[in-house]
Amino acid sequence: MKLLAIESSCDDTAAAVLVDGAVRSSVVASQDAIHGEFGGVVPELASRSHMRDIAPTIERALADAGVTIGELDAVAATYGPGLVGSLLVGLCAAKAIAYARGLPFLGVNHLEGHLLSVLLDRPVAFPYVALLVSGGHTSLYLARALGDYALLGATRDDAAGEAFDKVAKLLGLGYLGGREIDALARHGDGAAIRFPRARLKPRDGRRRFDFSFSGIKTAVALHVREHGAAATARADIAASFQEAAIDMLLDTAFAASAACGAPRLVIAGGVSANSRLRARAAATGADAGIEVVIPSPRYCTDNAAMIGLVAHLRLARGERDDLSRNAAAIADLAPRDAAR
Numbered sequence: 001m002k003l004l005a006i007e008s009s010c011d012d013t014a015a016a017v018l019v020d021g022a023v024r025s026s027v028v029a030s031q032d033a034i035h036g037e038f039g040g041v042v043p044e045l046a047s048r049s050h051m052r053d054i055a056p057t058i059e060r061a062l063a064d065a066g067v068t069i070g071e072l073d074a075v076a077a078t079y080g081p082g083l084v085g086s087l088l089v090g091l092c093a094a095k096a097i098a099y100a101r102g103l104p105f106l107g108v109n110h111l112e113g114h115l116l117s118v119l120l121d122r123p124v125a126f127p128y129v130a131l132l133v134s135g136g137h138t139s140l141y142l143a144r145a146l147g148d149y150a151l152l153g154a155t156r157d158d159a160a161g162e163a164f165d166k167v168a169k170l171l172g173l174g175y176l177g178g179r180e181i182d183a184l185a186r187h188g189d190g191a192a193i194r195f196p197r198a199r200l201k202p203r204d205g206r207r208r209f210d211f212s213f214s215g216i217k218t219a220v221a222l223h224v225r226e227h228g229a230a231a232t233a234r235a236d237i238a239a240s241f242q243e244a245a246i247d248m249l250l251d252t253a254f255a256a257s258a259a260c261g262a263p264r265l266v267i268a269g270g271v272s273a274n275s276r277l278r279a280r281a282a283a284t285g286a287d288a289g290i291e292v293v294i295p296s297p298r299y300c301t302d303n304a305a306m307i308g309l310v311a312h313l314r315l316a317r318g319e320r321d322d323l324s325r326n327a328a329a330i331a332d333l334a335p336r337d338a339a340r
């Protein structure tokens, strides 16, 4: 089965071609240069850039895969969650191709794409606990099977990636903030400054594994206001912030894995590209006897291959959407507290 998948939920225009579930091409047109000037994603500019890039990105994905549009068997696109103006561009392009060619169409949840993105590199058996950590999301799921996910916890305020991006801005670093912090922190001392680690109590008597990243963001801002962020101090601030953020992510993720008795922990989403997080997760997993699986960096950040993989698995089960499927800013993946 030759499948075209499209992803445009935020600021990357992406298209991929999968043949019988194997990735033949994966193209990402980044808008970093456009939003970098503003220090964050400007939704109107994102939509316009998607409009400009969507057709060439699809054409390149098809050309790289050596597949013509006439040979496609199905089309899929992210329907949500994300910026509606961005989602609509990829979704409408996919639906238009499906309509014109009379092909099956499937809308895919972006979070499910991240959750299953590890399967693009190698087979990973269910069940697993998945830490989804990106610019828009910081959540823990128990993945029992395809389509069977339980939300174990989520951030109560900012996403971890948002904190990385805000701290990068405070330090006068470039865009994409998380990547810049990752690079700068290699030259700093992670123990130089002790930033606070938020530890949340379960709410309503329920076992939940929630996160909070607003406190550390404020702590870094106060530190910079008080002590400045001279070039000599910036690497230590970056490394100390990164160490605290990783502590919070891993403590909660491993606690959830232990509580669920899950044999493996998957970490996915843009922040899982972080080199220190990857190294520390592997080391902690080895100590705890929990297998840690993280996608290769190109599948950590937004891409269409992960959308194609979900579509491939769901289409194989006979699932289809009709063309009334609309873009959704909010699209939950699992009922909250289904697994307690």
Ligand code: KG4
Residues within 6 Å of the ligand: 010, 133, 134, 135, 136, 137, 160, 161, 162, 164, 165, 176, 177, 178, 179, 182, 269, 270, 271, 272, 273, 274, 275, 300, 301, 302
């Ligand atoms: O998954 P993603 O590409 O888009 C969303 O769905 O949000 O994640 C983007 C986020 C940004 O906050 C970015 O700063 C962060 O992932 N990120 C990183 C790294 N690379 C990207 N954070 C820390 N270290 C990195 N190496």
Ligand code: ZN
Residues within 6 Å of the ligand: 110, 114, 134, 269, 270, 301, 302
């Ligand atoms: Zn994402």
